[in-house]
Amino acid sequence: MDIRAAKDRSLLYSNIRSFFTDRGYLELETPTLSPDLIPEATIDDFASLFSNEFSVTHEMYMIPSPEIFIKKFLAENPVSVFEISKCFRNCEQLGRTHNPEFTMLEYYTIGFDEKDSIALTEEMIRKTALENCPESVLRPFEILTVREAVLKYTGLDLDSLQNPRDLRAAAEKLGLPVPGPEPWDDTFNRIFINFVETALPTDHPVCLTDYPKQIECLAKVQGNYRRRWELYINGLEVANCYFEEDDEDIARDYYRREYQKLLSLRSNNGKTIPDVDESFCDIFANFPRCSGVAIGLDRLLMTETGASDIDSVLLFPFSRMLGL
């Protein structure tokens, strides 16, 4: 338990709050328990029970992201907002860069698209950085599309590999065994994790833009890709940004398909199956044009303090509490 970790975190949060409130963003505080979640098939959930002996028991879920509440707020109050929120993702795999309870900074800027969010994020990181933050964190972002990165590090052109069978053949040619037919995005992740993520430079931040549309999420689609970027610092994925989807029909379609995927993955293994409420998509009837960024603050702290393990920036990491 390092008091320095506590001091660094407190200072970073204070700097972040000043940065956003000085620019007119409203700070929100939204619940950590919700009766339903936005479906995400590969994020596992913590469940709890709201029980009262005189009324019906409700299963409640710890939020994996404040997105669900922030978006409901934005539909009625289209103002730029930010929130520093605890998030919860249940998982059996603990590693150097994951703790099931972690802290996310999310900020949504009205009128922005994801490209506008890049400059804002660069400025925010630079202006809020801790005193001994390494240069590698503060340098200007190298910006390239996922397609360009894949081409650079594997020679493959994603545009010509939109068929899952073709992508699988390409993966196997790179020496990656693919055990059987699988969704396009799974094969893409095999290639991406083995060849691209590990090759990214670590002496400056890298902003990978335009992720393949096959990776489903609530970011607008354009051609074969989505208006989305992720930020890598020291080879670690630290932030995710969308040009937020605001079409009601597309959002509903996502809800249904993603929930089916979730059910098929979890029906037989005892994992929590959260309730989802499709009426959430009603908010898109009147949703402001905006771009949202989510930054893992524990990971940002890791990069700014030179920590190689998330446990170093946490006072009470899961692994220590559970003796793992």
Place this chain on the structure above:
Amino acid sequence: MIKAGQIDKGTALLIKGAPFICVEREFVNPGKGSAFVRLKLKSPTTGQVLQETIKSQDSVEDINVEQMDYQYMYNDGENFHMMNVDTYDQFEVPMANFEGYELLMKDGETYRCTVYNDEILDIQIPSKVVYLVAEAEEAIKGDTVQGATKFVTTETGLRVRVPIFIKQGEKIRVNTETKEYLERVNS
């Protein structure tokens, strides 16, 4: 068959028909998508090292290995001659597969081995072992360049840097991974 997510250090797998042992394992998750595990695998027969990052849900063929005790008898320059302490069966294990082990294994000592298909895949040398100092060089008086240390040779031929007070015939505890002197042992 097991899922890749179940693999731990020491798990033995079959990759393209050849046995490999997992020496390192790290969990890796993409921002959105299925969980992955990064594995470092070593072939005990060829020494080849593989790095693979695969989906935690991928099935991999684990092999049933047995842990058995073998006594190290001697080496002939090409093979270690080992004897199973229960069955008295004798096995030859190519020295090339276990480079440097001839400097760590003591004649007549018993070692826990990982066995698959009648083949010794791995010889487990304890991380700290006590050796007899067979030869100790003279410390050169006034030689302060190296500090107060000198080299000795153990009964197995291993050269270790030790404090100058260590004499021939004494026993020392050595870290077999780093080959570093740990402490003198009083018999």
